[in-house]
Amino acid sequence: MLLRHEGFRRLCRARDLLRELREPPPSIEELAREVRISPFHFIRQFEAVFGTTPHQYRIQSRIDLAKELLGRGEHSVTAVCLEVGFSSLGTFSALFTRRVGETPSTYRRRVRAMVLVPGARLIHLTPGCLSLMSALPGSAFRQSLRNFREA
């Protein structure tokens, strides 16, 4: 699949729209109309570029935002649920639990216990700078070091 400049730009715009916390969220058909692609091509192209359907992308970005808000510990689970655009606490909790592996309140408690300094972020909550390396067993590096010495 080859996306020319305009097509690519529209998909990026659609991704931004999917992240917006409009309530009720616009349907996929409405979004497709906004970026001027047919719903069929919208879903197909979105999946090829972002590896997931628009619907799944929207859910995941809400869960990611919920994790961030819960981790700050300043808001209740209910407040976070509403903030990320779910009107039903039950739906939010079930979805969150299925994707994250623990309930929103357990997640909130666990993460709060890890953050000792208010406002500080722990590396395992926000990895993305090779920081995970410090948590590896030594065996992860021995092999490559040996190869180097033998060379």
Place this chain on the structure above:
Amino acid sequence: MRIKLTSIMVDHQEKGLKFYTEVLGFRKKHDIPVGEYRWLTVVSPEGPDDVELALEPNANPAGKTFQDAMFAQGIPLAAFEVSDIEQEYARLTAKGVAFTKPPAKAGPVSIAILADTCGNLIQLYQPV
């Protein structure tokens, strides 16, 4: 001082592993759980075996902002050398990969740009 490791941020590590191995064709080298994430690296089957690419979880909002902006601007965050760019383009397109730039000569190289399904654009290049 040696360059043995580089990394790319992926929005989901399992999805990233699938794309970088099953689609691009790299081989998994390390997969070590670290909390809710993994230390996940791949190497090229064409070698060298000890130069690894880490698929880093991009859970940092600052990282996401950066990644999204670069993506929307059409800027690749990594480049891989290939021996036959037309063949790679045909092979990857057949696998459903989305390209934003088909192979084209650009000075001393031919380049093509693809979406890695994890939030990045990747440049393939073939020295000509």
